[in-house]
Amino acid sequence: MGARKSRWGWLQDGEDYETEFKSDRKQVSDHDLVEAVVCLANGSGGRLLIGVEDDGRVTGAVGRHEHGGTDPVRxxxxxxxxxxPPVTCQVNEVxxxxxTVLVVEVPHSPRVTGTTSGTYLRxxxxxxxxxxCRPLRAHELLAREIDRGAADFARLPIPGAGWExxxxxxxxxxxxLVAASGNRADRVLAKLSDREITAALGLETTEAEATAGALLLFGREAAVRTHIPTHQAAFQVQQRRATTTELATVTQGTEKETRRLLAGMVERGWIQPRGERKGRSWHLSAAADRELQAPEGYTRIRGFEPLQQEQMVLTHVTAHGSITxxxxxxxxxxxxxxxxxxxxRLVSEGKLRQQGERKGTYYALPE
Structure with missing residues (x-):
């Protein structure tokens, strides 16, 4: 939770990433209180101060239980x-x-947590x-589970893949590699059998079932291309084309790491780039489409895109009068x-006319 402050230091500093104020003049509902806890738990933890206005004024917490008080344990x-999963908070009356101010100290949750009614906030x-507090979307949930080590896709079995x-x-x-490393613990792997290595790495593989991690680390190239079509899933974005930024979300890496991965896929003939560096997008190669029994995908991207782009531009100009x-x-x-x-090209074909100069240039329909 960072450096610990006094409770009144929290008030003086106001709301921040780890501190949330809740007015209780109309009594915070259990629903809103639990959502605020979930939000903090999915951050770095913190504290919820009930009975404090957004500007830091103390107006007091309303008693939630018998005799006008609040039982912190309850x-x-x-x-x-x-x-x-349950969030174990410490509650104090101050x-x-x-x-009276209710101070709910919220721990950082190692797992993404939500309300039992299915609400996830961050x-x-x-x-x-x-x-x-903002909604935690599905792809963010997945990314956080992976980052926190709660979800390990390396252990997932790959349908149709096995030890062979x-x-x-x-x-x-x-x-x-491990025998030559300076780490004594790693060198132990060099003395293990193939099956013992996969077990030691948590990537147990049987005759009929291989895990994703085992296939990526030890798989034959043809098997990887057949059984782990990660590139196919990634390029389903935007009709089998995606930008580096979009693919970085899929790979859970930085854009630099993703570009390095994509460069390797270009060398293998799996994908092809389009455009210049800043506006570059990627799509499956003709060879990859044939492997996936989808040659029409390549034809659609390479053949139909110019027509689609032309139609989109002309439609925009017709609707709005011009386009930059x-x-x-x-x-x-x-x-x-x-x-x-x-x-x-549209100007040379007589479908548009150019107006203005330099930064003021725009394009409209012919008169």
Missing amino acids: LAALIANRTE ESDGS RAMGQDGSAT DLDPFEFERVRR RGQAAELCALSPSQASRLLK
Whole structure:
């Protein structure tokens, strides 16, 4: 949770990533209270101060149980019972200027947590610099589970793959690498059998079932291409084409790491790049489409895209009167130079006319 402050230091510093204020003049509902806890738990943990206004004024917490008071143990139990996996909070009543403030200390959750009704929230910083709670979307849930080690796709079985798809030479290569390493614990692997290596790495593989990690580490190239069509799934984005940024989300890596991965796939003939560096996109090669029994995908991308782009630009101009190079680039997912070539071609064909100069240039329908 970071450096620990006094409770009144939290008030003076105001709301931040780890501190949330809740007015209790109309009594915070159990539902809203639990959602606030979930939000903090999916951040870095923190504390929820009930009975404090957004500006830091203490107005006091309303008693939630018998005799006008609040039982901290019961409130902590309510939070645990309404979160999944349960969040174990510490609840205290603190007096300030004659008013009671409920301080709910929320631990950082090693797993993504939600309410038992299925609500997932995360802590985030708004554009104005203030802390807020936002919905945790499906792809973010998956990414966080992987980052925290809660989901390990290397252990997933790959349908149709088995021990025969693993290459003995790849095991030998790993043995040579670990034997030459300076880490004594790693060198133990060099003395294990092939099956013992996969078991030691948590990638147990049987005759009829290989895990994704075992196939990626030790698989024959043909088997990897057949059984782990990661590239196929990635390129389903935007009709089998995707940008580096989009693929970085799929691979759970940085854009630099993703570009390095994509360069290797280009060398193997699996994919082809389109456009310049900033506006570059990627799609499956003709050879890969044939392997996947989908040659029409390559034809569609290479043959139909110019017609689609032309139609999109003309439709935009008809509807709005004109289009700029930047608008065309954004509309058709092109780089600025590609958009310029598209617009100049439409001008040369008499379908558009160019108006203005330099930064003021725009394109409209012929008079």
